[in-house]
Amino acid sequence: MAQNKEDHLNLLCDLGDLAALFTGSQDIESFLQLTVELVARHLKADVCSIYLYDISTKELVLQSTIGLNPSAVRNIRMKPGEGLVGNTFEQMKPVREAYASTNPMFKYFKEADEDRFESFLAVPIQRGVQKIGVLVVQHEKHDYFTATDVMALRASASQLASAVENARLLIDLYQMSEKNHENQAAESLNFIKGESASGGYAFAASAIFKKSHGRLISDPYDLNKTYTINDFYKAVKRTSEQLMDLQSRLAQRLPESASLIFSAHFLILKDPKYINKIAEQIKEGVSPPDAVRSVTKHYIEIFSFSPHAYIREKASDMEDLGGRILKNIFRTGLEESFLSEHRIVIAGELYPSEILKMASEDVKGIILVKGGITSHVSILARSMQIPLVIADRAELLNLPEDTPILLDAEIGNIYVNPSEAIINQFEEQRKVRETTAGLAEMNPETRTKDGVRVHLFANINLLSELSTARDLKAEGIGLYRTEFPFLIRSAFPSEEEQYLIFKRLFDEMAGLEVTIRTLDVGGDKALAYADATSGANPQMGFRSIRFCLHHRSIFEQHIRAILRAAADFEKLRIMFPLISSLDEFLEARQSVKDCITALEHENLAHHLKPEIGMMIEVPSVVEIMDGFARESDFFSVGTNDFVQYTLAVDRTNEKVADYYRPYHPSVLRGLARIVKSANDNCKDISICGEMAHEPEYIPFLIGIGVRAISVDPRFLPLVQKIISSLSITQAAKHAGELLSVETLKDARNLIQAGII
Structure with a gap:
């Protein structure tokens, strides 16, 4: 049994390195073949097969196998619900049979030569709500596969789902029917004042990013140069090598990218139909770039x-890949950087996945x-420490490529073609920053001037931020945003992929408290591959806990991954976002309890009793806070959403940005009532939105009774310094004055005056 467990662990480790499977294969078919051979070897199975769902014919097709007759590949087909494989696909549940042929659902295929394989185990291959296919193993011995094998094969299917999905898309591509330059006008720009979104400084040449799925990068080089088919093949090889290098670098910088960000690119490069079609056109006289x-x-x-x-989202990957190949054709023999x-x-706009590629x-x-x-x-740019400035100047998109730009993202300044004097000034500032670089000193405990304890926690978006939080002596994680592993992928991460991320989180924060916010997508965190993006007003739409409770399988995989990863972790807190009613909270809490029961039944190690709380972001919560306080273990106020929903202001819409006013009397009074109810009921309450690190609001928050604050790690020294300068008496008086005013003008004047 120990050997069996070791084999299963080795299998998961091998599958975790999907890059090796891609680079070790010659094309899509060989990639799938390597996959079935790997699984069969580790499970000691006589047969391993992959069936993929053909969207056009609505059939499951045997796409790759080891152990069955090779001639059966692409010839065995069945409808969902047909046979044991079809039943696995339709029900999305594993099927394990000791004597497969005795099951009334068994369907015999003469061309497979599978008569002697009685032991049968099949698991679905699924990405979120998307059904992809079925992974099957078989053995001559009766009753060969165990419950442990079921779990191992399910984990394997989860690990492989993203790559197999891309392979299936390319296979489906050939069965779809065929469907029936760049303007350049640069305007002179010198200095632009923008808004800082992620601090930092940069001086480099420009690159214009344009989304255009129907148009590829035009040739910026010598149009009279002749390119050969060898130039094309060299460009393909160079593109593959560059993608592998980029993926390796990204994996080191961003552990959340366990799945290949460039998986679709790799598969298309391995696709002989794509490469051969281009080669055929070149042989017919078409220039390589045009082909x-x-x-x-x-x-x-x-x-x-x-x-x-x-x-449809794959069109972006396709254009990106085509552009990379073209750039490599144009730069044949050159060593300079590209893209x-x-x-x-x-x-103009960017998806989180595009930020990662950059x-x-x-x-x-x-x-x-x-x-x-x-x-x-x-937020992602800040987490990756990439300077980012937002400027409402569309003409910037018309700048010529390689225009020198100096970016001062600390204050939002953009210098186009900067003068020598500005560059020298920038260099002097850079030298000063490097000289004074280093983490600010912080005390292990945060106390007000009169000795009252306030707990400081860190908001974490990416695992790379954990070391900063520890170095700055954060008392734990007050908000771990789980949506980033979802935002950076092209499909839902599996339970196993989430487990690996959460396990690292808990391992690195051992001994401290960690509060995990469950999946919060939709609104300004749209997933291109999910239905959480629809509606004229997505901020008010199908998002956050609503999305999760509707998609139970996704929510339960998410919760299970958290619970399993925290099996040996003491201080786990799980909180739900955008709760608007007590019924919603109770339903979400019951889902956690159901997952704990299921994990106990499956005999999988997991956290037995996490604290369960909620985010307060919706004004409907204010009037029934006492009811929530009886049921919830703790609260955390997300001030960004609480302000926007109280004031009916979309915080991502620059046209109404001036109406987003945290000092609005209704916002301040609502926060005071929420905190009082939590304190009266002896329930922990923290603040984790933008107000928590803004110096003008910290005295008010302390004054109304907030004793726990969670902020991005970089703000911890500042927040501690401000709190240590306050006395509770001063803060309470200041808060009382703010709560007594009724106009925006009076509230703004008091906020600006601060504590005197």
Whole structure:
């Protein structure tokens, strides 16, 4: 049995290195073949097969196998619900049979030569709500597979789901029907005042990022140069090598990217149909750049016209890959960098996954010509320590490539073609920063001037921030945002992938308290592959806990991963976002209890009794706080959403930004009532939104009774310094004065005056 467990662990370790499977294969078919061989070897199975769902024919197709007759590949097909494999797919549940042929659902395929394989185990391959296919193992021995094998195979299917999904998309591509330059006008710009979204400084050449799924990068080089088919093949090889290097660098910088960010790129490069179509056009006399454009556009059109949103999203990957190949053709024999590497990128808008690709290329800074500073792209840039400035100047997108730009993201200044004097001034500032670099000193405990204890916690977006939180002596994690592993992927991360991320979180924060906020997507945290983005007003739409309670399987995988990862962790807190009613909270809490019961039944190690709390972000909570206080173990106020929902102001909409006023009397009074109710009921309450680190609001928060604050790690020294300068008497008096006023003008004047 010990050997069996070791084999299963080795299997998961091997599957975790998906890059090796990609790079070790010649094409899509060989990748799938390597996969079945790996699984069969570790489970000591006579047969391993992968069945993929064909969207066009609505059939499961045997796509790869070891142990069955090779001629059966792509010839065995069945409908969902048909046979044991079809039943596994339809029910999305494992099927284990000691004597497969005796099951009334068993379907015999003569061409498979599977008569002698009686032991049967099948598990579904699924990414979130998307059904992909079925992974099957078989053995001659009766009753060969155990419950442990079921869990191991399910984990394997989860690990492989993203890569197998991309393989299936490319296979489906050939069965879809065929569907039927750049303007450059640079305007002279010198100095632009923008808004800082992520601090830092950068001086580099510009790179313009434009989304255009129907148009590829045009040739910026010598149009008279002749390129050969060898130049094309060299460009493909160089592109593959560059992608592997980028993925490796990103994995080191961002542990959350356990799945390959560039998985679709790798599979397309391995696809002989894509490569051969381009080669055929070149042999017919088409120039290599034009051939790459033609075939890539064809793929983009097919992806773009798909009825499935997650397939349409692949058009972006396709364009990115085509652009990389073209750049490598144009730069044949050159050693210089390309794309966004070492550049300042100017973009109209960016998805979180695109920020990650830029981070992998060591982008020096980003300028967004639209967006809100509270958006999750901004949060991600701060977490990755990429300077980011938002400037409402669309003409920046018309700057020529490689324009020198100096970016002062500390205050939001953009210098285009900066003078020698400005560059020298910037260099002097850089030298001063390097000389004074280092973490600010903090005391292990935070106390007011009169000795009252206030607990300081860290908000964490990415695992890379944990070391800073520890170095700054944070007392734990007051808010771990779980949505980032979802935002940076092109499909839902599996339970196993989430488990690995959470396990590292708990291992690194051993002995401290960790509060995990469950999945909070939708609104300004849209997932391209989910249905949480619909509606004219997504901030008020199908998001956060509403999305999770609707998609129970996704929510339960999420909760299970948290509980399993925290099996040996003491101080676990789980809180739900955007709770608007007591019924909603009780339903979400019951889901956690159900997951604990299921894990006990499966005999899987897990945390037995986490504290369960909620975010306070919706005004409907204020009037029934006492009811929540009886049921919830703790509270955390997300002031960003609480302000926007109280004032009916979309905090990501720059047109109404001036109406987003945390000092509004209704906001302040609402916060005071929430904190009083929690304190009266002896329930912990913390503040974790932007107000928690803004110096003008900290005296008010302390004055109304807040004794726990959670902020981004970089703000911890500042917050401690402000709190240590306050006395409770002063803070309470200041809060009382603010709560007595009724106009915005009076509240603003008191806030600005501070404590005198």
